[in-house]
Amino acid sequence: MAIKGSLREAGLPDVIQLLSMGQKTGILTVTEKEHFGSISFFKGNIVDSYLITRKNRIGELLVASGEMSEEQLAEALELQKKTGEKIGKILLKEKFVREESLVTYLKQQIQETIMTMMTWENGYFSFEPRFTDMDEELVAVNPASLLLETAKQADELSEVSLDILRESSIVKPVASDEEIEQLTKNEKRVYSLIDGEKTLEIIIEFSPFDTFDTKGIVSSFVNRGYCQVIERISPQGISEKINEHLNLGIAFLKTQLYDEAEREFKHVVKLNPKNRDARFYLSVILTKTKNYREAEELLRKLLKEHPDNSLYQNNLGYILEVKNRLDEAMECFEKSSGLEISGIPVLNKGIVLFKRGDFAPAKEHFERALGIDKNLLLPHFYLGMINIVAGKPTDTIQEFEFIIEKDPTIPTIYFNLGIIYENLMKSEKAEESYKKALELAPNYMEAKIKLGGLYYKQGLYPSAQKIFEIISGVGLGNADMFLKLGNIYFKIGQKDRALKQWKKTLEFDPGNKIARRNIEMAG
Structure with a gap:
């Protein structure tokens, strides 16, 4: 067809x-x-x-x-x-x-x-x-590998074209005879095509080399002063290029293609080193990829130029909070909330208070954040955690179920809900919650360990064994899991495998008395 x-x-x-x-x-x-x-x-x-x-x-x-x-x-x-x-x-x-x-x-x-x-x-x-x-x-x-390489070269060509600018540009030779004599054989072949009348497109067409190499050679001539570009890109053209790279970078950022997004925003900075949007988005990428030091440096530079920007203050506060510099973080969130009415910095102040263990003022901040923006979901999570501390698991379940109703795709909510149900001895609901977390995030190891532990607690040893072996097989696990896996092996008569798991338990928790006792008993 x-x-x-x-x-x-x-x-x-x-x-x-x-x-x-x-x-x-x-x-x-x-x-x-x-x-x-x-x-x-x-x-x-x-x-x-x-x-x-x-x-x-x-x-x-x-x-x-x-x-x-x-x-x-x-x-x-x-x-x-x-x-x-x-x-x-x-x-x-x-x-x-x-x-x-x-x-x-x-x-x-x-x-x-x-x-x-x-x-x-x-x-x-x-x-x-x-x-x-x-x-x-x-x-x-x-085609997949070809498109990847072509995109990469096209990207490099776009950098070269910042000098040459467009294939419609006319290039004029200005090198002296001595300078021409110093050119390599390949450079001379390209230079002979430059006459002040041909466009770059025509030079490429008649060049014995490919587009990429020809543009690179002509670009080097421009950089060395051996030829001049008669026609340069207009300010409007630069603005169009900036918008093009910005929009593409934002699209990549939304789909979590951070390397690709970073490349686009760096293009913008090359075209306009002072562009606020591109530099801010670069700080977002650095934060998401946990390059906190570089993100902090970039945000502080932006704040020197634009000290009244609420978003910059808030994001700097987030980085400082992650680095556990809570007093500095709180100062940034205070400035941010004073510059603009938004629920985000109020929420973040609540998180700092929560981390300090100041649950009553933290709760007030979470409720205030919801009063400003009822669409925020994170305050409900922290309100749920405060209810756990206060011994109100039913209230926590209500908060978490509200989050699920609004966004049923967050695996950590199901994981925490599973822990609550397990503590309330509601095994079926706990199992359902852990499985839902794993459905959304198949490699969520903490959820796998908890589900395996739940099966172990219920006496469903084959099911627990299967999960624990999958986790152990990829080099993960914790002391409690290895202890339980050793117990399962011992129950089915595999003493050597049991001893191996108990010894692993001691690697993670050298003071584990149960593992030591089991080794002595079996040894």
Whole structure:
């Protein structure tokens, strides 16, 4: 079935991934104004690519790299006119090039073609299934790894283009004869194309090297003062680039792709080192990845420039609270709540008081936070914990169930609810809560240990054993778990395995009297 659409509606990477996941065989054609290209797929892998403006690119790449001579390429092209065979097969048949070299540069050509197509934003694509001759191709490139590498190079190219700016820019040569003489052979080949009239796009087209290398060489000329960019990007263009990187970074941040988000925000800072939004979001990423020292430094710099920003004060307070610098944290939250009416800094002041054990004023702050913003859920958690301390587990259950009603996807709530039910001797509800926590977070080890402990308490030893062995198998566990697993092994007559677990118990808790007594009894 044919697939057609607009690049505005579906980006080229998404289309390629769709064809790859569907293991499609056929040809994807992409057009934008006068531009035309194609990508050939065989069972989901990319096997060939083509750009109408660069028909014999593979031959040029092989000549530029020294893998073959210009005379051999000319001869191969003549043979191609007569036979209609693909240039790669002719090169191999005539033994003009080694197969491994050809495959390397074919992959490079595919990557370069896709990188070029990824700059087309207003075009159209069309995929037509085709099932003949596709298995005879020399290469089969996995689209996932190719897209990752292409995105990385495109990202690096965007940095290079901060100097060159656009492929429509005109580059003018200004190097002296002595400076030209000092250029490498490859640099001279590119420099000979720069005449003050050609755009960067045309230079790339006629260059014997790929897009990435050509842009890198021309960029180095600009940086060394050997040529000038006549046309530079407008302030409006810079603003558009900043917004583009900001929006992309925020999207990555929301989906917890922190490395990708960091890359986008750093692009913004390169374009405008004073951009507040990008620097703030970088501090958020540093906080989420637990790089608290760097996050604190960045927020303090922002606060020097913007001391009345409530959000900066609040986030700095959070970092100080995590680092257990509670007095400094409280000072930040006080400033934040004084700058803007918000439930968040009031909530955070309550958390500091809770950590200090000042439960009565903490409760007042949590209730105040809810009075400002009834949609906050964290105050209900802490109010529940205060009720536990006050010996009111039923009230705690009500608070936790309120949270679940509003957001049923928080595994820690189910975990804590399970502990409460277990303490109230409500085993079925405890089991249900632990299982729900694990359904939401399958690697939640504390919940696994508690569920295993619950089964052990109920005498369901095979079920407990199964869970404990899974946890132990990945190198995790605690003294209580190893003690119980040892007891299970001893009950089923596996004394050696029991001794091993009890010894593990002592590694975690050297003073454990029960483990020592069991070892003496069994030994």
